[in-house]
Amino acid sequence: MFDAVLFDLDGTLADTAPDLGWAANALREAEGLAPLPLATLRPWTSQGVRGLLHAAFDIAPGQPGYDNLAQRFLARYAERLCVDTVLFDGVVELLDELDALGLAWGIVTNKRMRYTDPLVAQLGLTPRTTCVVSGDTTAEAKPSPLPVLHACQLLNCRxxxxxxxxDDRRDIVAGNAAGCRTVAAAYGYLGDSGPVLSWGADFQINSPQELSTYLSRALGFS
Incomplete structure (x- = not known):
């Protein structure tokens, strides 16, 4: 039924909100503003710089000052890629299960390669997967299907x-457009994507363990 599983990174495999939130608050403090609770910043993490600057400064791409803030934010984040970032509970066990089932797996993220590669390495995932597609690997990032299709080519899977x-609507849009089956990670950040049930995913999970159970049953191992 399945030959491979592809994952988004932030909010799906890894809880990167603490370090990204730190970068946003470091920038707020530099601007003379009080830090925001992580709970306020967390939902915007999957949308990267755009989402976190919206939450921290109510600013959007194209507005005056955005580019300067974005560059400064990324410089701060580069200082703290994987200090408090961890894999979500159950992810290690899920990846172990994929290996046991003989399923290839990879990562497709909109995070730029200069941040993705060292983060994936520090999380201990580099030796386990040879497929890491970043936001600047292909000509277009998600919600375009190009990164997902590129990952399928790298894994030699249909x-x-x-x-x-x-964990974001654009993940589901990209996966559907690529012709994949899609899974909404409802335990992730979700952002301003609206109700998970409206995203058009084939199904949703509330924990990584649920995906492990689903795959085992789908492949007839339990």
Whole structure:
């Protein structure tokens, strides 16, 4: 039924909100503003710089000062890629299960390669997967299907036999457009994507363990 599973990174495999939130608050403090609670910043993490600057400064791309804030934010984040970032509970066990089931797996994220590669390495995932597609790997980032299709090529798997798992609507849009089956990670950040049930995913999970159970049953191992 499936040959491979592809994952978004932030909010799906890894809880990167603490370090990204730190960068946003460091920038706020530099601007003379009080830090925001992580709970306020957390939902915007999957949308990267755009989302966190919206939450921290109510500013959007194209507005005056945005580019300067974005550059400064990324410089701060580069200082603290993986201090408090951890894999979500159950992710290690899920990846172990994929290996046991003989399923290939990879990462498709909109995070730029200069941040993705060292973060994936520090999380201990580099030796386990040879497929890491970043936001600047292909000509277009998600919600374009190009990164997902590129990952399928790297893993030598057909999109229709691949699951794509993500915690943002654009993940599901990209996966569906690529011809994959899609899974909404409802335990992730979710952002301003609206109700998870409206995203168009084939199904949703509330924990990584739920995906492990689903795959085991789908492949007839339990």
């Amino acid at each position: 999109p229709e036999r691949t699951l794509y798992v993500g």
